[in-house]
Amino acid sequence: MKKIAIIGAGSMAEALISGIIEKQLIIGDQIWVTNRSNQEKLNSLQHQYGVQTSYNLEQILTGATIVILAMKPKDVASAVEQIKPYLSADMLIVSLLAGVSMNSIEMLAGMSIPIIRAMPNTSAAIGQSATALAANSIVSDEQLALIKTMFDTVGLTVNVKEKQLDAVTGLSGSGPAYIYYLIEAMEKSAAEIGLEGELAQKLIVQTLIGAAGMVAKSTKPPKQLRKEVTSPGGTTEAGLKVLKEKQVQEAFIQCIKEATAQSERMGGALAQALEEEKLKLQ
Numbered sequence: 001m002k003k004i005a006i007i008g009a010g011s012m013a014e015a016l017i018s019g020i021i022e023k024q025l026i027i028g029d030q031i032w033v034t035n036r037s038n039q040e041k042l043n044s045l046q047h048q049y050g051v052q053t054s055y056n057l058e059q060i061l062t063g064a065t066i067v068i069l070a071m072k073p074k075d076v077a078s079a080v081e082q083i084k085p086y087l088s089a090d091m092l093i094v095s096l097l098a099g100v101s102m103n104s105i106e107m108l109a110g111m112s113i114p115i116i117r118a119m120p121n122t123s124a125a126i127g128q129s130a131t132a133l134a135a136n137s138i139v140s141d142e143q144l145a146l147i148k149t150m151f152d153t154v155g156l157t158v159n160v161k162e163k164q165l166d167a168v169t170g171l172s173g174s175g176p177a178y179i180y181y182l183i184e185a186m187e188k189s190a191a192e193i194g195l196e197g198e199l200a201q202k203l204i205v206q207t208l209i210g211a212a213g214m215v216a217k218s219t220k221p222p223k224q225l226r227k228e229v230t231s232p233g234g235t236t237e238a239g240l241k242v243l244k245e246k247q248v249q250e251a252f253i254q255c256i257k258e259a260t261a262q263s264e265r266m267g268g269a270l271a272q273a274l275e276e277e278k279l280k281l282q
């Protein structure tokens with residue numbers, strides 16, 4: 001792997017940098033990072049991971065074989081406009097952006113260019129991301145394998161079709177937040193039933209790790225595993241009755257569908273704006 005240019009230096013960019021450096025996939029010298037204006041953040045990345053940082057986009061992009069887009073979707077149009085003069089069709093674009101289609105990125109870049117969209121999650125920071133990749137038709141098998149190796153440094157990587165990425169975003173991209181929300185509720189309840197903070201947190205975290213491990217390792221489906229916890233007339237049954245009455249499962253299903261729809265909307269709005277601009281220019 002030669003030179004990687006990373007445009008955007010937020011939490012996802014840092015998680016990825018930390019994985020790549022820790023697993024020694026590439027040395028810090030070959031990673032060039034920029035952001036919009038937060039010099040302090042660039043200094044900290046340089047100090048911690050030995051990456052190169054600059055606001056000179058020509059310096060960042062010249063000779064880069066991989067260009068990672070790691071800004072928020074709302075900033076993609078202005079960011080790509082700025083890097084466009086230094087992009088070439090032999091570079092590989094890797095986009096982390098929720099919703100933004102490969103077609104929109106090509107329109108912004110003004111050229112046909114290899115693009116891989118990746119949807120990781122913030123657990124990448126501890127090497128536990130669930131990442132889905134989708135590539136356009138001009139990405140070579142070699143390029144896709146290389147990017148899979150890169151995301152393997154921060155967790156599990158799967159390949160999907162681009163049209164599945166909104167669902168992946170709603171399910172596993174946003175997923176950690178749903179679990180944190182559940183943990184917050186468990187912590188609040190622990191306080192109310194007389195279990196103090198640190199002790200409760202230990203029990204909650206291990207319960208989640210254990211349950212996830214059971215689902216991962218057992219041949220039994222989650223429903224069966226749930227039934228095995230639930231003794232007739234026992235405590236679990238009493239607790240689950242409340243969740244059913246409050247339609248918590250339906251709320252989770254609605255939550256994931258809504259997050260998926262939001263990903264579609266975010267991408268759709270940009271695609272529409274780009275199409276309208278194209279029509280104006282014709």
Ligand SMILES: NC(=O)C1=CN([C@@H]2O[C@H](COP(=O)(O)OP(=O)(O)OC[C@H]3O[C@@H](n4cnc5c(N)ncnc54)[C@H](OP(=O)(O)O)[C@@H]3O)[C@@H](O)[C@H]2O)C=CC1
Binds near residue numbers: 035070078098
């Ligand atoms: N957070 C998450 O859970 C996940 C996020 N994603 C996707 O990853 C992307 C990044 O998210 P996240 O890391 O959370 O975002 P952050 O807000 O943490 O970071 C965004 C970065 O983009 C930089 N930036 C904005 N505009 C430009 C520009 N024109 N040129 C260069 N850099 C620019 C910002 O710079 P500055 O600080 O100087 O303004 C900042 O460093 C998003 O598109 C998101 O959809 C994907 C999966 C999970």
Ligand SMILES: O=C(O)[C@@H]1CCC=N1
Binds near residue numbers: 098169173174
């Ligand atoms: O909330 C968001 O839009 C991003 C994408 C997935 C997780 N965070």
